[in-house]
Amino acid sequence: MRRLTREFFARDAVCVARALIGARLVREVGGLRRVGTIVETEAYAGPEDRACHARFGRTAARRDLFGPPGHAYVFLVYGMHLCFNVVCASEGEGHAVLVRGVEPDGPGDARGDGPGRVTRALGIGREAGGVDLVTSTALYLAEQAGSPRVVAVSPRVGVGYAGDHAERAWRFFDPASRSVSRPPAGQIGLGLADPTRPTRRG
DNA sequence: GACCGGATTATG
DNA sequence: ATAATCCGGTCA
Numbered sequence: 001m002r003r004l005t006r007e008f009f010a011r012d013a014v015c016v017a018r019a020l021i022g023a024r025l026v027r028e029v030g031g032l033r034r035v036g037t038i039v040e041t042e043a044y045a046g047p048e049d050r051a052c053h054a055r056f057g058r059t060a061a062r063r064d065l066f067g068p069p070g071h072a073y074v075f076l077v078y079g080m081h082l083c084f085n086v087v088c089a090s091e092g093e094g095h096a097v098l099v100r101g102v103e104p105d106g107p108g109d110a111r112g113d114g115p116g117r118v119t120r121a122l123g124i125g126r127e128a129g130g131v132d133l134v135t136s137t138a139l140y141l142a143e144q145a146g147s148p149r150v151v152a153v154s155p156r157v158g159v160g161y162a163g164d165h166a167e168r169a170w171r172f173f174d175p176a177s178r179s180v181s182r183p184p185a186g187q188i189g190l191g192l193a194d195p196t197r198p199t200r201r202g
Numbered sequence: 203g204a205c206c207g208g209a210t211t212a213t214g
Numbered sequence: 215a216t217a218a219t220c221c222g223g224t225c226a
Contacts, residue, residue: 042209044209051209052209053209056222056223059222059223060222061221061222061223062222075209076219076220076221077208077209077210077220078207078208078210078211078218078219078220079208079210079218079219079220079221080210080211080218080219080220081210081211083209083210085209098209100209114210114211115209115210116210116211117210117211156209157209157210158208158209158210159209161207161208162209181210
């Protein structure tokens, strides 16, 4: 199973979010190995993106977000759920991809539909924050094994406060998977076209 | 030092 | 529909 490289993550968050669908997320701690295939992601594209935590600037709490690509950025939402992100682009840009859904690709694999369920299913805690996913043996990403997947796009979930940025179709998911946080709605765009282009709401 | 509001989920 | 439950950003 070939691991994803630094170069893979050193791209715009939208590109990485799209490319991460079908990749394998591996958590190995205390001799216990948990794996899930990524079926849903969202891109958060730095300080200009009004939905991205980078909009607060380079504070202590966002240190990992502004760190080098390929590292983990983990944060707590609503006082109870952890969200796992992969830092993208280059150091200081504050780009990240949120993993919102993983599905089993074999017996014993993990399933989680929704960011909070993903971290719980894989046993990703706050200690995972700042981990280098390119070199760590405890938490890393690997290439997809199976065939290429159809990737759908939609606006991101739960970012209604972000003004016009809320409309950007920066959520990517496998519409055939049952492990996506929200079932594919009627009019979704297919990621076969340029994923960086925003789509209209239906 | 308060106060507010989340990149959510479980339950009624 | 609504509660649960931290914590950082914001403003005093």
